[in-house]
Amino acid sequence: METNLLVAGFGGQGVMVLGKLLSHAACDSGQKNVTFFPSYGAEQRGGTANCYVVISDDAIGVPVGDTMDDLIVMNDPSLNKFIGALKPSGNLFVNSSIVKEEIKRSDISVVKAPVTELSLKLGNPKVLNVIMLGVYVGYTNIVDEAVVEEVIARQLGKNADLIPLNREAFHMGLDIGKERRKA
């Protein structure tokens, strides 16, 4: 079983951190193979950023695939650019606070979450990516949520006072993801 995920958005939305947190969690949870490949170049806040994550039970040959099982988009340009790469019956995760365009494909599952608004409700717009990570993990159950929580505490925990906020953000996303899974 191999899952190809692409995470895309504006530079500054925490797209890379989202992908890395998920990848660290996959690395930590047993013998799964995982690769993380970032877009790189003239990266800047407000520019475009994306990363490819592959999680597999077998050796991973191609870290940057053409066809995605899952796609997370944080803004409209990312939706337009990458929607075509999502395979039929794939999962699309949308930051519905920012993405306003209509999603024209009907052969995919769409999970909308207003993560920018939710992060503002939590008092810190920077945690939108951690909320979205929660949505993704809650919906797909691709890695154990407890492992992700440990990774968040470890990676973001240089400032220990930020751990409760990020934990809350992650759980907020998890609840949305699990709810949508049931539906």
Next chain:
Amino acid sequence: MARIFMKGCEAIAESAVRAGCRFFAGYPITPQNEIPEYLSRRMPEVGGVFVQGESEIASVSMVYGAASAGCRSMTSSSSPGIALKSEGVSYCASARVPMVYANISRGGPGVGSIQPAQMDYLQATKASGNGGFEMMVFAPASVQEAADMTYKAFDYADRDRNPVLILCDGVIGTLMEPVELPEMKTSEEVAAIKNSKKPWSCIGHGSDYATRAWIQPGQWSTVTQQQENEKAAALYESWRKNDARAEEYLTEDAEVVITAYGISARVSKTVVDILRARGKKIGLIRPITVHPFPVQSFERLDYSRVKAVLDVEMAIPALMAQDVEKAVGDRAPIHTCLCSGGNIMKKERVLAAAEKLFELVK
């Protein structure tokens, strides 16, 4: 050993430290910046020295100096920066000073693109500087291999008193993967490597003139220059017999054999698996050392079965294909599947190229 999730460049940097490298000098360029970045923090922790030089030439020259004193030393850069380092590398090769350097290669020629590519094959394997010297060149296809090869590269460099190159494409350098890092050498082991096993190093070995160490990147005498070149040539020849390495994957009954290194090999291996699942007899030869080139792996092929060889590279024109042609000769036709300019080799393209070959040879 615990698995750590690490970037290729960082794994190279940490493995160098674990192998006992205590001097690094470099200069920034994408996509290898994580190596100097990592070592700028790590070297002081182990009592080593990190220098960001004022240029590529300055930093490789500092490595030449530190390595001349017996210290395991390293530099790194990416394609155009590696070209600038050629002077210092040639000096190290001429003076027979061991050092390790990494090329996290990007598009070319010239400044090229900052995206991953495999355009430096000929430079790496044939002429990394003036004067016809050779080096062992390792081509990792995973973060794990990048770590392991860097660690071993220091042993090869010391064994041969010669530079060793890690030729790592920008994908493997930038990719993050789980990795088991090689063992950390103790400070006693590092000191022993530096002091007791290098009678040639310029650290002062007593007062006897006969044992005085002497590092020089050239000879005044035409006679000794030729003698040095003959000694070097004998060393290079020994590699071809003893040190060429390749992964041979499902080649025994193969009718089509793909050959590729680095990230291209990894993509190609996936294609081999896909086609094998469809009953196609296809295999892969992946050079692990691109110099010495693993000619033996091509010698071992059963050419009564092999109908075609497919050379897959992120380079236009094809570069490794020149070595493949030499190794295969007229025993099988060689086709290519190439991309360049910064695109990562697509599985679909390799698959289509391989399928086309099966049609051709039917």
